[in-house]
Amino acid sequence: KNEVEQSPQNLTAQEGEFITINCSYSVGISALHWLQQHPGGGIVSLFMLSSGKKKHGRLIATINIQEKHSSLHITASHPRDSAVYICAVRSAEYGGATNKLIFGTGTLLAVQP
């Protein structure tokens, strides 16, 4: 079982819909990252979270440390949001942060006009 699991693996939405992508992890962490990768493109960092909630434009990221779960929400989705969204956690071994990021396999989002 992967240490970082994302769901769904694939998601198709209509423009304007509210989208939720989930990330569950099984290790202790010091931080969680959400990344965006457009087809054939580079990777962009969206959020880094260690608790609570962050918002940037139409994107909202939440994390529940006790439940080892994070969600990425997109409000008023648009075709330009079509991309792979990747969750990554920084593991916390022996109570400290490590240099190791553990990546999920990504959620492929397609927003249709």
Add this chain to the structure above:
Amino acid sequence: NAGVTQTPKFRVLKTGQSMTLLCAQDMNHEYMYWYRQDPGMGLRLIHYSVGEGTTAKGEVPDGYNVSRLKKQNFLLGLESAAPSQTSVYFCASTLDVFNYGYTFGSGTRLTVV
């Protein structure tokens, strides 16, 4: 523009050939990383560096070597390329693993035939 620059963007190698991938950042970041991205798998760490003159092995270091002679540059070398090294390679950097997100390069697509 400030950021992480990877060269080359594409390369085809024959089995047994060698090559060096260059990662350059102009943000004065201490930490630099090389990842590989393969279909159906999360990004995997090859090698990383926590500062000029330092390097360390990641999850999948075999067949690769790295050097960080200057703070701004992190080189990834393949001494004798194998088809199993066909992948997309990403470089990333960060100022501080505790407080900042990562900046990724645009990737190098390498095919070994």
